[in-house]
């Protein structure tokens with residue numbers, strides 16, 4: 650059991666690692682809390698929600714939309730939520746995004762906390778304060794940046810995690826290794842998903858290492874003017890693919906990372922594309938896919954990292970060292986078409 654407090658620009662977040670969900674009552678006054686979860690988590694862990702105010706969302710990225718936000722707000726009104734209510738998102742990235750976003754706009758802002766239940770949400774989605782919704786094929790187009798009051802990890806939730814969700818989470822872990830942590834990249838090369846799954850201690854350590862890695866990047870650049878952009882490695886193309894081809898987030902960013910390695914070869918002289926592709930493959934992630942490049946490029950152009958005719962694209966200089974470089978849309982289109 651570990652407790653850390655991390656300061657951000659206008660608030661701080663308490664992290665409770667390897668903490669039991671039943672200890673939530675020691676962190677917040679549950680009489681004033683509304684728990685938000687999805688039907689999968691609720692089905693597997695119903696007893697953990699007993700005697701609490703709970704909103705259960707439909708599961709899936711397709712529900713990370715305004716309609717779900719409206720429905721949560723209507724339920725909060727029915728529950729007579731007020732400005733003292735704290736919202737607690739218990740689930741994966743869709744649940745944490747919807748919870749954080751609703752908490753930021755309902756009554757102009759309620760406190761909120763997260764209990765991430767997937768590897769992806771533990772190492773990425775619950776951290777950083779960006780919470781929002783998709784609009785059509787455009788991922789996270791609408792949202793806010795506001796930090797949760799607390800994040801609690803209880804690995805009991807990983808027991809009910811399907812294999813596809815493990816793989817999804819490892820895509821973000823490999824991303825962190827690529828941009829910031831060459832030693833972790835080597836560790837991932839030596840181990841395997843199976844080895845992490847059977848050794849709770851090693852998966853806990855890996856998850857904590859990744860949660861802290863991301864947190865420190867966000868602390869240094871909360872509003873994404875510099876270093877935080879590195880966390881978008883694989884995401885520019887990945888987001889353009891994700892909702893058009895109904896890929897999971899992990900699969901989409903994995904393809905995005907493979908392509909970003911090729912783009913890096915041209916722009917930074919990166920030499921280890923084969924190692925990255927091999928690692929993604931080893932963890933069950935796709936790297937190359939045939940897709941309608943024009944259609945995907947049209948969506949990619951709407952990315953938040955575009956500045957007029959140029960894009961800030963995350964590339965690798967070497968394993969463990971990401972860099973952001975400007976690339977013209979024309980050049981980017983030519984390179985992507987040629988891969």
Ligand code: GLY
Pocket residue numbers: 773774775776777778779780
């Ligand atoms: N919620 C994910 C992030 O802020 O990056």
